[in-house]
Amino acid sequence: MTCGQYPGLFLLLLGLLHGSEETCPSICLCVSDTVSCSSSGLTRLSSSLPTFSVTLDLSHNHLTWLSPGSFNRMPRLENLQMAHNQLSTLSHGVFNNASGLRHLDLSSNKLLVVEQHYFQGLWRLEELLLFNNKIAQVEAGTLGGLSSLKKVYFSLNQITHFPFFSIQDHSHPFLTMLDLSSNRMTRLPWEDVKALPGLVQRGLYLHNNSLICDCSMYSVFWHWDLRGYDSIRDFADEHTCSIYGDPRASIRFLRHNRFFHNCTVEKTISQPVTVLLSNVLVSEGDRVRLDCQTSLSSTDLSFTWLSPNKGYLTEASINDSLISLFPNGTLEIQAAKVNDSGLYVCTAVDIKQALNATREVNVMVLLPAAQSFNTGYTTLLGCIVTTVVILVYLYLTPCRCTCCKQSNPPGIPIATYDPSTLSSVFCSSIRDQSKIQTNKHVAFMEPMMSEDGTEGTPESCP
Ligand SMILES: *[C@@H]1O[C@H](CO)[C@@H](O)[C@H](O)[C@H]1NC(C)=O
Ligand SMILES: *[C@@H]1O[C@H](CO)[C@@H](O)[C@H](O)[C@H]1NC(C)=O
Ligand SMILES: *[C@@H]1O[C@H](CO)[C@@H](O)[C@H](O)[C@H]1NC(C)=O
Ligand SMILES: *[C@@H]1O[C@H](CO)[C@@H](O)[C@H](O)[C@H]1NC(C)=O
Ligand SMILES: *[C@@H]1O[C@H](CO)[C@@H](O)[C@H](O)[C@H]1NC(C)=O
Ligand SMILES: *[C@@H]1O[C@H](CO)[C@@H](O)[C@H](O)[C@H]1NC(C)=O
Ligand SMILES: *[C@@H]1O[C@H](CO)[C@@H](O)[C@H](O)[C@H]1NC(C)=O
Numbered sequence: 001m002t003c004g005q006y007p008g009l010f011l012l013l014l015g016l017l018h019g020s021e022e023t024c025p026s027i028c029l030c031v032s033d034t035v036s037c038s039s040s041g042l043t044r045l046s047s048s049l050p051t052f053s054v055t056l057d058l059s060h061n062h063l064t065w066l067s068p069g070s071f072n073r074m075p076r077l078e079n080l081q082m083a084h085n086q087l088s089t090l091s092h093g094v095f096n097n098a099s100g101l102r103h104l105d106l107s108s109n110k111l112l113v114v115e116q117h118y119f120q121g122l123w124r125l126e127e128l129l130l131f132n133n134k135i136a137q138v139e140a141g142t143l144g145g146l147s148s149l150k151k152v153y154f155s156l157n158q159i160t161h162f163p164f165f166s167i168q169d170h171s172h173p174f175l176t177m178l179d180l181s182s183n184r185m186t187r188l189p190w191e192d193v194k195a196l197p198g199l200v201q202r203g204l205y206l207h208n209n210s211l212i213c214d215c216s217m218y219s220v221f222w223h224w225d226l227r228g229y230d231s232i233r234d235f236a237d238e239h240t241c242s243i244y245g246d247p248r249a250s251i252r253f254l255r256h257n258r259f260f261h262n263c264t265v266e267k268t269i270s271q272p273v274t275v276l277l278s279n280v281l282v283s284e285g286d287r288v289r290l291d292c293q294t295s296l297s298s299t300d301l302s303f304t305w306l307s308p309n310k311g312y313l314t315e316a317s318i319n320d321s322l323i324s325l326f327p328n329g330t331l332e333i334q335a336a337k338v339n340d341s342g343l344y345v346c347t348a349v350d351i352k353q354a355l356n357a358t359r360e361v362n363v364m365v366l367l368p369a370a371q372s373f374n375t376g377y378t379t380l381l382g383c384i385v386t387t388v389v390i391l392v393y394l395y396l397t398p399c400r401c402t403c404c405k406q407s408n409p410p411g412i413p414i415a416t417y418d419p420s421t422l423s424s425v426f427c428s429s430i431r432d433q434s435k436i437q438t439n440k441h442v443a444f445m446e447p448m449m450s451e452d453g454t455e456g457t458p459e460s461c462p
Helices: 006-018 190-194 198-202 215-226 368-378 381-407 419-426 430-438 440-449 454-460
Strands: 029-031 034-036 055-057 079-081 103-105 127-129 151-153 177-179 240-242 250-252 275-283 288-290 302-307 311-313 323-325 331-333 342-350 355-366
Touching (some): 275 288, 288 355
Parallel strands (some): 151 177
Antiparallel strands (some): 302 311, 302 342, 323 331, 342 355
């Protein structure tokens, strides 16, 4: 594409401009400090690339191997694009004398292991693109020494373990993006993840892995969600985990958190501070009791609650017959309102021993109608399954004859990666309940009306 008659002309011009023996291979385009040999059918790197290159584009070729010191004649090289080649490994010293590199794109290749030596010496590297390879393993020392790193993309690989411990404040002070989404991680070393620098946690993308649902996993995402990280917000639906590790029982855990209601997770933050978290789901008008059981065992504790819409609540400050704080720390809301929803944080302080501990409770108050529907909806599993089948059926039917061929592709694997249906079997979030609520009439009235034959829509299609 980029090759043609013009490179010759550029070569001539450049020859004139540089007045040197710099050459531009005929299949490449050389423009000032940029050399593009993209989509040129290259199978090996030409040895005659201009030494003044700052940007070198070798993407969309057939490179399978790069010899040591491939770029050592290009001291000014900063930007190297090698996406869409056939590289399965990098030999020792490929980037010798290329320490000026700031942007390295090796995406869409066939790399299998990211070995420790691959990027040695690239201390100026800011952006490293490794997505869409076949990487199963990232060796522990790989990112060591890459102290300028800002963004690293490992998405769409087959990574099962990642050396989170190798990333620390002092080792990677500028790292704000670590993309590990769409890999094969089932369990993460959550203690290492929680120890990551704040900026890295904020920019850590983990959606679309094969996570196994458990409380330690959930608590980490629960906190990130509360902090409103983009990585969570933007991909809420792609955050899935499987119950008991069964990939068929995959749920979108940020949407459907009923499975985690009983999670109380201890999380020690340097000091003897313990955080327990849980979710409480009630309907409007219900009486809510939030206990403040913490790790502190003393009987002489004082309690403070921080509520989302009433600020700090202590025994002394409460002047509201609708709320009470018992001496044992339990906070009681007589009749919950929708706007009482939010995060309640209780701090228990043991004055004598100068210890304190907190407990966090995320309260969600639903409208009564939605809740009553919810209760009915969740009583019998068999019933739910039936309902889901009906709902699925009804969601498909609106497109009736016009598109029933597309809407029912034969190859859909049986719910392996369809969290939307499965998750409704295990749990349902408020959002979904309200959605179902609004569709309630559609869901339950229509099938009765249309029993006369439209039920058989798939067959009755032209
Ligand atoms: C590459 O770096 C080595 C030292 O690491 C140096 O001895 C050698 O001269 C350099 N080669 C070029 C072509 O700059
Ligand atoms: C999820 O990951 C798989 C591979 O693990 C990939 O094929 C798929 O496209 C990804 N889905 C999304 C929505 O990113
Ligand atoms: C949570 O605990 C309650 C009682 O302690 C129990 O009835 C309920 O089944 C538990 N829920 C889950 C999802 O484990
Ligand atoms: C408590 O509320 C009542 C009215 O409901 C008010 O008269 C009284 O001054 C309040 N006391 C405090 C300490 O705020
Ligand atoms: C705290 O006290 C209240 C009222 O006496 C009681 O209803 C509640 O169950 C107690 N909570 C705990 C955790 O013991
Ligand atoms: C919460 O809603 C109730 C009515 O349901 C209203 O009276 C009250 O002012 C609201 N409070 C806040 C803080 O918005
Ligand atoms: C709890 O302890 C931390 C340090 O351990 C302290 O900074 C904080 O002020 C304490 N909170 C209360 C309410 O005493």
